[in-house]
Amino acid sequence: MKTSFALLLFVLSAIAKDSCLECHSALDGNLKTPAVRFKNDIHARAGFQCTDCHGGDRTVDDPEQAMSKAKGFAGHVARTAIPKLCARCHSDAALINKFKPQQRVDQLAQYSTSVHGKRLAAGDESVATCIDCHSVHDIRAVKDALSPVYPLRLPETCGRCHADASHMAGHKLDTTQLAQYRASVHWDALSKGDLSAPTCASCHGNHGATPPQVTSVAAVCGTCHALLEQLYSKSPHQSAFASMGVGSCTVCHSNHEIKKPSIKMLAGEGAVCSQCHDASSAGGSAAVEIAGLISGLSTALDKSDLTLTRARNSGMEVSEAQLRQMEARESLVKARVAVHAFQVAAVKKPVNEGFALAAETQRAGESALKERDTRRVGLGVALVSILLAMTGLWLAIRSLEAKPPESEKSIGR
Template sequence: MRRATLFLLILASLAAAKDSCLECHAVLGDSLQKPADAFKNDVHSARGFGCADCHGGNAATDDPQAAMSRARGFKGKIARTAVPELCARCHGDASLIHKYKPQQRVDQLTQYRTSVHGKRLAAGDTAVANCVDCHSVHDIREVRNALSPVHPLRLPETCARCHADASRMSKYKLEHTQFDEYRQSVHWAALAKRGDLSAPSCASCHGNHGATPPQVNSVAAVCGTCHVLLEQLYNKSPHKPVFTAMGAAGCEVCHGKHKIEPPSVKMLSGDGSVCAQCHEASSAGGRAAAEMAKQMTGLDQALRRSEETLELARVLGMEVSEAQVELTAGREHLVKARVAVHAFQPAAVAQPVKEGLAVAAKTYETGLAALKESRVRRFGLVVSLAAILATLAGLWLAIRALEKRGR
């Protein structure tokens, strides 16, 4: 009796472990087989879930009719509008998800419903992104996995599948250039070329599940999540109230949003300076821009002159490493000045420029002294070489004289 129960239990567990869906689909070919092939890389497979956990049906029987029986809840192919609710059946269930990952968020569907994607899908537009457009389907990986389509390095291409598609976007009167522009930005360069994972990918600025464009007034706040000091300066500057009133998007006015280029003094002065878009050269704003440009250029040139002098001394074999280290720290003052530009007042820039100039002057002196020392040493070398040669010549003459006398 006991044995029979045990036997039944074993049978039952064998049946539960069996996944007839996977077995049969693995040999069907084409689009019916693809899900089964991909599934070995899927996080759900790794966690012990099977096809029927999403598609319904009975995974314990080999009879296709019985396995894919609508009476057993078989759903067939999942309609695009039904995907978010399907995923959220588990991902919105804290008691299930936290068994696997105690800290995991369970608000993806709630967030998704607030996004432009979610709102449009709810209105029946299936061209927008749902969960599987971003995460893939049947080979869903953990988001930290470098092969996941939502990994920061791969996310731009995932969004670009739709957002770089001109015909798809024209229906919504949306630009399709975000991807191209982003790939030319300082942010992509920092992320992809220097491996700096603190630089933003698309979702850092737009949110992942709540994907929406930052509203005009919140652009500075979005940038400020990382560039904290700059946001503070900007918020206190004369531009903040007027830009807000104009409906102009904070940082974006001068830096753009997707194609953010390396900033330089060219933004302040010369043709195509950003300030000249709004300020005449003779206005208070125009004069402030010119003054700041002059100060920054002056500091940059002074630092360069010191760098070149010290480098020459080093090549000539002089010991100037200490001054070179000091000068690198001097460069920091130029960075501080660039940050201080965001007060849009020359007085704010003047202080770091003054400190930088002091370092430049001091290290330039060190460089000059080293070059002078090197000349003295070379002169000394020539003198001592001449003395040695003279001695040798004297010796030679003396030997000749001795030889003559001997003969």
């Protein structure tokens, strides 16, 4: 009885024993770090141990035995061996399913088609492997805000190599992507908490060369900006740009440093259209006309905005007109979108609708202000007559007080 209990205890302690963790926790530097970090790793939390990746025998204290080749210990993991090491489990649908049903198991397959994967296979160790994006020994769930692949942290993760000139020295790539992206409308939206705005991997794919919906990274804009894509694909630029081999949206908006668009892109110094169309050409004159339409509507809307604001601030009821004004603003948005048909008529339609609405709200504001003036005149007249009546009353009282009453005269005597 006693001996079988001792045996049970021995077996239990052997199962629970983790000599790798114990010994490495007591070492220094690079040998200690894995043991310290591992407690936050999603694999530790799922019950995996050092031996699941490194092999060896964690039930014995003797390092010679614990880390012996005979027990499957592999020692140093070469960078070129990392994707296969991770994929041993991550490509195993049956295993992953037990922990996280519906989790994808195609990371290695996708990675192998990317520039990173192809170059690693050719022996280039400077490209990203699984651990450069996910870290190692403190790998977290991808939805964890502390994970290096969390959308807000990802640009920095890619930038660790792509913005480092010395790391990229042997490659024919510039190192401006991170800085340019950080100056874009997309980072602006993302950093303010709009997680629907793209980060590096939204356009370049998590593991593959491109996201699954598109055949090239350049076509990715349309997956989010669908309406603009539709207009563009029917425009004269679609086939013209395709035969020039210049890309599509990025010709005018760039890829990384996308700025807030404005009519400055259409006309004036530095306009994108003037790169290809001179002022006298059909495209050039269309650009100027479209700019005129949009800025005309914008000015009309600013004017009616001002009138309505003045009316409301002086206490007039203009809520109906303010709703119409919002509709008119919507026409301006539609016009900016319609630019992408690159036809004057397509822009004219929403602009004319906007002009009609702006004229209506301008009239409403003006008549509210006129009514305010009429009311003010009425109020003035009323005030003046009250004042006159009060003055009359005061004068009457004064004249009564000035005359001593008859009775007083007689008593005085």
